[in-house]
Amino acid sequence: GENVEQHPSTLSVQEGDSAVIKCTYSDSASNYFPWYKQELGKRPQLIIDIRSNVGEKKDQRIAVTLNKTAKHFSLHITETQPEDSAVYFCAASRGEGSNYKLTFGKGTLLTVNP
Amino acid sequence: ETGVTQSPTHLIKTRGQQVTLRCSSQSGHNTVSWYQQALGQGPQFIFQYYREEENGRGNFPPRFSGLQFPNYSSELNVNALELDDSALYLCASSLLGVQETQYFGPGTRLLVL
Numbered sequence: 104g105e106n107v108e109q110h111p112s113t114l115s116v117q118e119g120d121s122a123v124i125k126c127t128y129s130d131s132a133s134n135y136f137p138w139y140k141q142e143l144g145k146r147p148q149l150i151i152d153i154r155s156n157v158g159e160k161k162d163q164r165i166a167v168t169l170n171k172t173a174k175h176f177s178l179h180i181t182e183t184q185p186e187d188s189a190v191y192f193c194a195a196s197r198g199e200g201s202n203y204k205l206t207f208g209k210g211t212l213l214t215v216n217p
Numbered sequence: 218e219t220g221v222t223q224s225p226t227h228l229i230k231t232r233g234q235q236v237t238l239r240c241s242s243q244s245g246h247n248t249v250s251w252y253q254q255a256l257g258q259g260p261q262f263i264f265q266y267y268r269e270e271e272n273g274r275g276n277f278p279p280r281f282s283g284l285q286f287p288n289y290s291s292e293l294n295v296n297a298l299e300l301d302d303s304a305l306y307l308c309a310s311s312l313l314g315v316q317e318t319q320y321f322g323p324g325t326r327l328l329v330l
Contacts, residue, residue, distance in 0.1 A: 107259075109259075135317050137318070137319075139321075145323070146221075146307065146321045146322060146323045146324060147260065147307070147321045148321070149318060149319075149320065152318065192259050192260070194259075196317060203250075203265075203311065203313065203317040203319070204250070204262045204265065204273055204275070205250075205252075205260070205262060205309075205319060206262070207259030207260050207261070208259055209257075209258055209259050210257075210258070210259050
């Protein structure tokens with residue numbers, strides 16, 4: 104089955120700096136890659152996702168890149184703010200024709216210091 | 218906030234007991250997936266329900282079972298509770314066949330003593 108590795112497990116940055124979180128996946132049939140943000144005691148919230156027919160997607164300060172050949176994808180947050188502090192999870196799933204089961208990485212605790 | 222709701226929010230049980238957790242999907246969604254999130258870990262897929270049938274299962278024993286109702290709400294049942302079942306149980310709703318995006322509920326935190 105699919106295996107998703109996520110690095111780093113913790114990341115501390117100064118406000119205004121950029122943060123990058125990287126994930127690799129094992130199943131070459133995976134073609135949907137969402138990122139979730141989970142604040143303490145709250146639900147995972149989708150912040151951005153990318154499909155395999157796209158190499159990069161951006162939404163304001165957040166961007167995701169995908170390299171299908173190398174089977175890795177990354178989350179980039181620019182101009183970080185204290186409210187970006189949370190645990191971030193990457194995930195992968197096969198798309199159409201499957202049940203879209205999500206396989207998650209173990210998470211990255213991002214701390215943005217004011 | 219998503220329209221996905223779960224009940225109860227917290228639950229304490231003892232080993233060997235049984236528990237039922239409930240999930241109401243977002244309006245217009247036909248699929249509910251259940252995940253177990255242990256402390257400090259990413260969510261792990263338990264199973265998914267689509268059109269009242271199980272549509273895929275993760276690596277969980279048969280004592281984890283579920284139901285989906287005609288209104289697309291769902292239940293997760295766990296029998297013979299073990300200490301390791303202590304976790305946050307999340308449900309996620311989606312519209313299978315249209316888009317794969319899954320929206321999570323707030324979760325039920327289960328503690329087994």
